[in-house]
Amino acid sequence: MKTLLIILSFVCCFSACNKQQKAEEEKWISLFNGENLEGWTVKITGYPAGENFGNTFRVEDGLMKVRYDAYDTFNERFGHIYTDKSYSHYKLRVEYRFVGEQVTGGPGWAIRNSGAMLHSQDPHTMHLDQDFPVSIEAQMLGGDGENERSTGNLCTPGTEVYIEGVPYTGHCASSTSKTYHGDQWVTMDMIVLGDSIVHHVIEGDTIMTYTHITVGGGNVSPAPNIAPGPLKEGRISLQSEGHPVDFRKVELVDLSHQYK
Structure with missing residues (x-):
């Protein structure tokens, strides 16, 4: 009995030490x-980098908010807010929620729709009227209260990837996540290792994995001035696609030192 207690004590101590x-x-x-x-840095379609039209991105009550009270209609003014630094190997955590109603003129597919754009191009290199940055998108979707709608999906503006070892030729691939209805907070982790592999994780479950991230393909207009090839690093950006959204936490663990 005494031996068993010693073993259990050692196991508990080892587990606690590992966690610490x-x-x-x-x-x-x-x-x-x-x-x-x-x-x-904010970049909105039709405006130069650094101009935050209509105070679209703002900070209130400790939250980063996306709002459209200055818009008469959306008019395809897709926006993104970019980190001023680039990252290559990291773990990103974003806590988000959708609120309110979509702005007038917003596209149907953009209801309760936002995303974290990974390896984004520098906003200062984008065309004035460019809609999306070259990037890989960890898409955030909210449910409509009735139908199933996964979040943590993958979209590929100006990029190409492999899924399960096969080139992916579509634009948005669905994850295996459950649906999150209403205005609840959702936490999504993204583990990004250069151009080799990316995981999307929610509630401890990996819901999407893809590899071989490269510049190429379409779904960006007008076509960006970026040569095809491996996409190893870039900015992190968050979207404004026409539906109000709040971001409570945007934090990162830099893993680059582990992969030098």
Whole structure:
């Protein structure tokens, strides 16, 4: 009995030490300070980088909010807010929720729709009227209260990937996540390792995995001035596609030192 207690004590201690070591190794960096948009640059279709038309992206009550009260109609003014730094190997965590109603003139597919754009191109290199940055999108979708609608999907603006070892030729591939209805907060992790592999994770489950990330394909207008090839790094950006959304947390663990 005494031996068994010693073994159990050792196992518990080992498990606790591993958890503590993992917590110490995962040094989370907050990309959003909860007070202002310092460290971020806005680019909205039809406006130069740095011009936050209509105060689309704003900080209120400690949240980064996307709002459209200055819009008479959406008019395809797709927007993104970009980190001023580029990243290659990292774990990204975003907490988001959809609120309110879509702005007048917003596309039907964009209801309760946003995303975290990974390996985004520098907003200063985009055409004035370019709709989306070359990137890989971890798409965020909210349910309509009735129908199934997965989140954490993959979309490929100006990029190409492999899924399960096969080139993916579509634009958006559905994940295996459950549907999140209403205005509830959802936490999504993205594990990004250069151009080799990306995982989308919700509630501890990997819901989407893809590999071989390259520049190429369509779904960006007008066509960007970026040569095809491996997409190893880039900015992180969050979308404004016509539906109000709040971001409560945007934080990152830099893994680059592990892959030098």
